[in-house]
Amino acid sequence: MSGAASAARARLLPHGPLDLVRQLAIWFGFLFAYRYTRGVADRDPFKAFQNGLRVADLEHRVTGLWELSLQSLVASSNVLREATSLTYWHSQFTVLGLVLLWVYLWRNEHFVQLRNTILLANLIGLVGFVLMPTAPPRMFPELGFVDTLANFGINHNSAIVRADANPYAAMPSLHAADSLIIGVALFFIVRSKWAKALWLLWPLWVWFSVMATGNHFWLDIVAGILVATVAGAVVNHKHVRRLVTRAPPAPA
Numbered sequence: 346m347s348g349a350a351s352a353a354r355a356r357l358l359p360h361g362p363l364d365l366v367r368q369l370a371i372w373f374g375f376l377f378a379y380r381y382t383r384g385v386a387d388r389d390p391f392k393a394f395q396n397g398l399r400v401a402d403l404e405h406r407v408t409g410l411w412e413l414s415l416q417s418l419v420a421s422s423n424v425l426r427e428a429t430s431l432t433y434w435h436s437q438f439t440v441l442g443l444v445l446l447w448v449y450l451w452r453n454e455h456f457v458q459l460r461n462t463i464l465l466a467n468l469i470g471l472v473g474f475v476l477m478p479t480a481p482p483r484m485f486p487e488l489g490f491v492d493t494l495a496n497f498g499i500n501h502n503s504a505i506v507r508a509d510a511n512p513y514a515a516m517p518s519l520h521a522a523d524s525l526i527i528g529v530a531l532f533f534i535v536r537s538k539w540a541k542a543l544w545l546l547w548p549l550w551v552w553f554s555v556m557a558t559g560n561h562f563w564l565d566i567v568a569g570i571l572v573a574t575v576a577g578a579v580v581n582h583k584h585v586r587r588l589v590t591r592a593p594p595a596p597a
Contacts, residue, residue, distance in 0.1 A: 483559030521569025
C-alpha cells in the first residue's frame with residue numbers, strides 16, 4: 346500500500362513535495378515583494394496622475410482616445426460588462442496561478458522557463474511602477490472614462506481584492522504582459538488545435554478587457570507587450586539563438 350501511495354505521489358508531484366513547497370515559496374515571495382514595491386509606487390499620487398495625463402495626451406495626439414469606444418460597447422451589454430470585469434479581476438492571479446499549477450503538475454518540463462519568464466516580466470514591471478507610477482484611465486472621468494468595475498466590485502464582494510490592487514500601476518500593463526506570456530506558452534504546450542487557438546486568443550481578450558474596463562490605455566498594453574517580449578527573449582535566449590542561426594541567409 347505504501348509503495349502504491351508513493352508511486353501515486355510521484356506521478357502527481359514530478360519532483361516531490363519539497364520542490365512544490367519551494368516553488369510556492371518563490372511565488373509567494375514574489376507577491377510579498379510586489380506588495381512592498383507597490384507601497385513605494387503609491388507614495389506619489391500627484392506624479393502618477395501627471396504621468397497618466399501625459400499618456401492620455403500622447404494617445405490623443407496619435408490616435409485619439411478610442412478606448413472610450415470600447416467602454417461604450419461594454420456599457421451597452423450586461424454580458425460584456427460582467428465578462429470583462431471578471432477577466433480583469435481573475436486573469437492576473439487566478440488564471441495565472443492555475444496555469445502555473447497545471448504546467449507544474451502535467452507539463453513540468455516547461456515549468457521553469459514559464460515561471461522565470463513571468464517572474465522576470467513582473468520584475469521589469471515593478472521597476473516601471475517605481476520609476477513611472479501612472480494612474481489608469483478610470484481615474485480621469487473628465488476625459489470621459491468610466492470606472493466600470495465600481496459597481497462590479499460592490500456586487501461581487503471584491504472590495505478586499507480592489508483595496509489590494511495597485512492604483513498607479515498602469516504603465517506597463519502586467520495584465521498585457523502576463524496574458525501574452527501565458528497565451529504563447531500554452532499555444533506550444535497544449536496539444537489540441539482548438540486549445541491552441543483559444544490560448545492565442547487569450548491575450549487579445551485580456552487586452553480588450555483591461556481597456557474596456559478603464560484600467561489601461563493602449564500605450565500601457567504596448568509597454569506590456571514589450572516587457573513580455575524582453576522577458577521571453579532573455580529567459581529563452583538559447584531557443585532564440587537557435588532560431589536565428591537556423592534562419593536562411595538573406596539574399597544578396
